Amino acid sequence: MDDFNRWIHQGGLIEMNYQGRKFSWYNGQHGLSRAWAQLDRVLLDAKLLIAFPNARCSYLSRSTSDHSPMFIEFLKDPFTYGPSPFRFQQMWIEHLDFMSFVQMVWSEPMVATGLMKLASKPKKFKVALREWNKRVFGQTNTQIAILEEKVEGLEHSLHSNWNNEVERELVRYSTELSTWRQREDMRLAQMAKIKWRMEGDRNSKFFNVWLSIKRHRKIHKLRTTDGLEFNSPEEIHLGAIEYFLEFLQRSNQPRDLPDLTNLISPVIEE
Known part of the structure; x- marks a missing residue:
């Protein structure tokens, strides 16, 4: 056993x-x-x-x-429809240019005032972050594969003929490869919502297994208390929208509000 x-x-x-x-x-x-x-x-x-x-x-x-x-x-994933949600990546913070990029985007002038300006800034910032992520990070797996190929080529070159310049290139690319692997581990750990780490390649493999387990936990079917059944992701999606539309309209009916003025101290002067 x-x-x-x-x-x-x-x-x-x-x-x-x-x-x-x-x-x-x-x-x-x-x-x-x-x-x-x-x-x-x-x-x-x-x-x-x-x-x-x-x-x-x-x-x-x-x-x-x-x-x-x-x-x-062996089934295909039925949940791959609609736009992908925006997720803040923890690995962005580790980049040296991240904070300066945030300050630059946040300080750009906007034609709005008050709460409208405050609501518009995060929307604009989200679009800018998506573009920055594509430009700086791209696909982490692709970057790792490119660097692994370069490191392997440099190591092969050193095996046949030692060269100080090739050695320096190998150290530089090896360091960069280690950085990208850490970013990928951070990305997978964030998606899997796991905080501990394992050694080497087992780390990424472990996170991928956990992500697969999380996919199993998605809701495939739904039955409401009044007997309605939803048997596909699209039906569940539309059923949820319809339910909350009705619920919010029902709960937002005009009603008399209590007078709370006596609970607020008049501390603000003219």
């Missing part, structure tokens, strides 16, 4: 998401001797989970065996 658990841990395997029946085995007894257990399981590695984040297993009805047959489905 210890060897098997160690094998699971070293391989970075996690259990597949299950639907329907909870247990896969039944002992065929009756009364107090009756017993169920989940003896049959499916284990996946990080690469397969990233390729099929919605892979799932269902236990089918038993027939001749005391074990339930397992039906495994």
Whole structure:
């Protein structure tokens, strides 16, 4: 058992998401001797989970065996629709030019006053941050792959012929590669909402596994108290909008407000 658990841990395997029946085995007894257990399981590695984040297993009805047959489905992600939400990236703060960029964008003049100006500034800042992120960071995985290729080429060159200039280039690119790997780890950790770190490549692999687990927890179906059913992401999305539109209109009816003037001290002078 210890060897098997160690094998699971070293391989970075996690259990597949299950639907329907909870247990896969039944002992065929009756009364107090009756017993169920989940003896049959499916284990996946990080690469397969990233390729099929919605892979799932269902236990089918038993027939001749005391074990339930397992039906495994590899499904595409049904939630990839609509614009992606804006997320502030923690790795931006580590960049040397970040604060000066923030000050420059925030200090740009705007044709607005008061609260309208305050509301417009974050919207403008969000658009500027998106563009800055594309320009400075781009795709972190692409940058890492480019730097890894450069480091490998320089190391190969040093193996055949030592050169001080090549050595300096290798140190520079190796340092830059380490920085980009830290940024990618920070990005994945933020997405996975995990604060601890592991060593080397296991860090990114660990975060990717956790992200795959989070994708399993999305709501695939929804049934309201009055019996309405929503069976797709689009239906759930539209159903939520309709519900809150009705709720807010119902709760915003005109009503008499209490007089609170006696609770506020008149400390502001003319």
